[in-house]
Amino acid sequence: MSTSQPVAAGQPRAPHMPSDVTPQLSFFDKFATHAAEFVSRAWFFAACLLLVLIWAPSILVIRDVDTWQLIINTATTIVTFLLVAxxxxxxxxxxxxxxxxxxxxxxxxxxxxxxxxxxxxxRGLHDAVTELRDAVGLEDRESS
Incomplete structure (x- = not known):
């Protein structure tokens, strides 16, 4: 995507039009988009809930509480870490x-x-234009 550049006060700026934005996404961006769509479905939440419901009674088979907790803690930590990224x-x-x-x-x-x-x-309107143009790109300058 094209990013906006800060504009000095009073300098005209070429309009940033939707056609200026490139539709090209990297492989990771495409993967992340598909993953976000995948995990935002109701059935994904239901599958996660089902996994917890299957895990909970597994204490009867595993018998060791520490191992039982380690299984769910490890699984959820890994999934959370990857999904956050x-x-x-x-x-x-x-x-x-x-x-x-x-x-x-x-x-x-x-x-x-x-x-x-x-x-x-x-004249007052010209001053307002200068102030508005100074504000465009402000998010870039604030993060610097």
Missing amino acids: LLQNTQTRNDQSTQDKLNALAEAVAVLMTHTADVHDR
Whole structure:
């Protein structure tokens, strides 16, 4: 995905249009997306619940409480660790996509406000445009 660059005050910026975003995803991004779709289904939750319901009475077979707890703790820790990494990937891409859309909207509003200010010769509107353009890309500067 294309990322937005900070814009200096008063400098025009090329509009960031949806067509500027590349649809290419890496293998890991595709895998993470499919995994997120897979685990977000109701039947996946039901399967996890069923696994716990099968594990719970296994104490009668295993007899050692420490081993019995170790089995479920190890399984859930591994699955949780892997799912957090995959789901974080999809969430980060979603957040960036949302931010790019907001930046594109803000830039479009700034262009419209500039045009309106030029037509009606309003200085206050030019100041508001400068402030709006300064805010576009603010998330990039705040994380630096």
